[in-house]
Amino acid sequence: MVMKQSSKPRDIFIYNTLTRRVEKLNPVHPGEVRMYVCGPTVYDVAHLGHARAEIVYDSFRRFLEYLGYKVIMVRNITDIDDKIINRAKEENRPASEIALQYTVKYFIDTLRLGIKHPTFNPRVTDHIPDIISFVSKLVEKGYAYESGGDVYFSVRKYQGYGELSGQSLERIIAGARIEPGENKKDPLDFSLWKSAKPGEVYWESPWGRGRPGWHIECSTMSMKYLGETIDIHAGGMDLIFPHHENERAQSEALTGKRFVNIWMHHGPLTVKGEKMSKSLGNYVTIEEALRRFDADTLRFYILSTHYRSPLDYSEQALESAKKGLDKVRKIILRMGEGNGDEEAGELEEEVLNHLANDFNTPRAIATLMDAANRIIEDINRGSVSRRFLGGFLRLWRMLGFFQSGVERATEREKRLVEILLDIRSAARSSGDYRLADRIREELNKVGVVVEDTSKGTFAYIL
Secondary structure, X not given: OOOOOOOOOOOOEEEEOOOOEXXXXXXXXXXXXXXXXOOOEOOOOOEHHHHHHHHHHHHHHHHHHHOOOEEEEEEOEEOOOHHHHHHHHHHOOOHHHHHHHHHHHHHHHHHHHOOOOOOEOOEHHHOHHHXXXXXXXXXXXXXXXXXXXXXXXXXXXXOOOOOOOOOOHHHHHHHOOOOOOOOOOOOOOEEEEEEOOOOOOOEOOOOOOEEEOOOHHHHHHHHHHHOOOEEEEEEEHHHHHHHHHHHHHHHHHHHXXXXXXXXXXXXXXXXXXXXXXXXXXXXXXXXXXXXXXXXXXXXXXHHOOOOOOOEEOOHHHHHHHHHHHHHHHHHHHHHOOOOOOOXXXXXXXXXXXXXXXXXXXXXXXXXXXXXXXXXHHHHXXXXXXXXXXXXXXXXXXXXXXOOOHHHHHHHHHHHHHXXXXXXXXXXXXOOOHHHHHHHHHHHHHOOEEEEXXXXXXXXXXX
């Protein structure tokens, strides 16, 4: 099977939630894409809904890098939040311990899923001074006000509120209200800084002891690591309102500039039509899923549905994904990996064009599976091109499948192990040996042996 050479597409088009149309990606910095992805709130274990987000944006990042872009990706860790505080009260443990425990677990889950570590993975609690500075500037500019130790953003002072979610201000007003204990002047206003309740974790601020509101963290960390205007802000559709709407308002109020050029949102993972969530109790954890299916099967299952469409979970769908991917595995087992430097010609052009058109992974995978069927036919006839086979497999790897042992050991695992060992070292220094032991045990489960010696701690990747 011989296919002619072709060039890779240069133009990438993505659906922009703000404008409701597919738009060309025009990076602020030529050749470089700056991307912020909303990360987890670490109060519990991650489920397959989180896995969908990680796999979609990991694959999209790999695609951009395959085309030659330098990608600077930020994924935040929300390690202070009402949910974390409530869990800490339930378990009679410090909020910081809860957050550390589930941050470690999240890192391990993403490691096992084959997710490339973000360029930056900032935690909210490491950026409190930056957040206080951001809020202070909004107060100085008249976009925010202090009330009873809380600080709120004045929504009516920002023109364009509701545009991202496609809602009129009147409709938002109809659903707005002031909850008990809130000190805001207008039901529309949202919290930037919350005064600490008795027994809660707090930081000193110009408005007294307190902690950040939910939305301010992402604006602050996005600007710190990516600049005032970024190329892509990504997350689930459930974050469009109020989280991303509020992010946009406070960021553009501060700078007077466009905050995000393209808002990219993925659809929900559902179970029998209902969103998979911890509140509904209908979730499957990443760890549970990986006991039954390997990471490549989960990736195949998730990418076989367009990222903006709902994806309904079922064991049957995963079994079907496994069978589909097994065809490619059989090719590898029978023929090896071929020449990875060889271009795949028309196949590559078709796959990349699908991905450049609003990251259409279902069409790209269908194209690759058609090629797999043709390769199997060629194998049976004894006429397969090993040179073409290398290009075929490289396109799969571009999306994160069949990653080589070298990549796992040098890029993904090594960096994540270093981060986990740093957290473990901090836990031991603070006397939290239970968390330190937990990290060592979890690392051991994924083939990383941790050894404490008089000369320091060493890790061996098996």
